Amino acid sequence: MITINREICTGCGLCVSDCFTNNIELSDGTAKPRGRFCMECGHCLAICPENAITLEGFSSSDIIDVNDADRIDPDQLLRWMKTRRTIRSFTDERVSSQDLQKILDMGMYSPKGGNIQNVSYVVIEDNLSYVRKLAIESLYGISDLTEEQKKIPNMIGYAKRWKKMYENLNVPGTPDLLFFDAPLVIVIYSPSNMNACIAAAHMESMVYALGLGMLYSGFTTRAVNASSVLKEFFAVKESAIAQASLIIGHPAVNYQRSVPKKDPMITYR
Numbered sequence: 262m263i264t265i266n267r268e269i270c271t272g273c274g275l276c277v278s279d280c281f282t283n284n285i286e287l288s289d290g291t292a293k294p295r296g297r298f299c300m301e302c303g304h305c306l307a308i309c310p311e312n313a314i315t316l317e318g319f320s321s322s323d324i325i326d327v328n329d330a331d332r333i334d335p336d337q338l339l340r341w342m343k344t345r346r347t348i349r350s351f352t353d354e355r356v357s358s359q360d361l362q363k364i365l366d367m368g369m370y371s372p373k374g375g376n377i378q379n380v381s382y383v384v385i386e387d388n389l390s391y392v393r394k395l396a397i398e399s400l401y402g403i404s405d406l407t408e409e410q411k412k413i414p415n416m417i418g419y420a421k422r423w424k425k426m427y428e429n430l431n432v433p434g435t436p437d438l439l440f441f442d443a444p445l446v447i448v449i450y451s452p453s454n455m456n457a458c459i460a461a462a463h464m465e466s467m468v469y470a471l472g473l474g475m476l477y478s479g480f481t482t483r484a485v486n487a488s489s490v491l492k493e494f495f496a497v498k499e500s501a502i503a504q505a506s507l508i509i510g511h512p513a514v515n516y517q518r519s520v521p522k523k524d525p526m527i528t529y530r
């Protein structure tokens with residue numbers, strides 16, 4: 262719900278024309294909410310030259326002014342995308358709480374369809390070996406593939422790996438092929454695949470901006486979705502859907518150059 266301070270409003274109409282749901286009108290020379298559907302997207306608040314609009318139920322303490330420096334250099338951005346690599350080797354150093362907060366903030370501020378804030382996060386730092394054990398047990402539980410699953414690219418290879426990980430679970434000295442000894446795992450939950458994946462991708466860019474590295478772990482996502490024990494431990498509903506898992510830490514490996522990718526199929530009409 263929005264509140265408009267009509268004492269301050271000059272009636273410029275910018276909020277009226279920018280409101281996607283047509284929830285604001287000009288009345289007696291100032292803007293006024295119509296009391297219709299409001300996505301609480303805050304566009305009216307952001308565009309108002311007089312700062313006359315507030316969003317009820319939201320803290321205004323983290324609102325910042327927009328300036329030219331907010332634009333990211335496009336060449337640098339593309340270079341980053343080309344040179345970022347999935348990291349599967351981490352040092353023992355923990356991710357600081359300040360860095361973790363920045364990563365989570367990227368998810369929180371990332372766009373959501375209809376502005377529905379339906380993405381949540383489970384952060385695992387202190388119970389990694391327990392979660393890893395349960396996750397590997399869960400993967401073992403789904404490693405006998407159906408004929409249909411065998412047709413999915415890479416699935417047979419993945420299932421073999423899950424069985425191997427399970428066999429090695431209690432064998433000292435075997436490499437951690439799930440979390441790669443990373444100090445931080447974030448599992449992203451949402452009923453919306455798209456909202457969660459957009460959040461995950463933006464969180465990834467912060468991970469690398471902080472000098473950290475990560476991998477998206479599809480194995481972890483599958484494991485947590487197939488395990489009632491993990492859902493209970495994470496305090497999420499049985500029906501909750503994990504959409505992405507980020508394995509994060511300080512990289513123990515340096516890549517020297519980018520790698521080539523195949524051209525995508527792009528159709529211009």
Ligand SMILES: Cc1cc2nc3c(=O)[nH]c(=O)nc-3n(C[C@H](O)[C@H](O)[C@H](O)COP(=O)(O)O)c2cc1C
Binds near residue numbers: 346348349478479
């Ligand atoms: C959705 C998704 C799921 C992935 N799952 C895993 C995984 O479970 N384990 C793993 O080691 N790597 C995983 N990866 C990493 C990919 O294998 C990696 O992106 C690919 O090898 C290309 O390497 P690059 O990211 O350095 O270009 C995943 C990547 C994505 C995007």
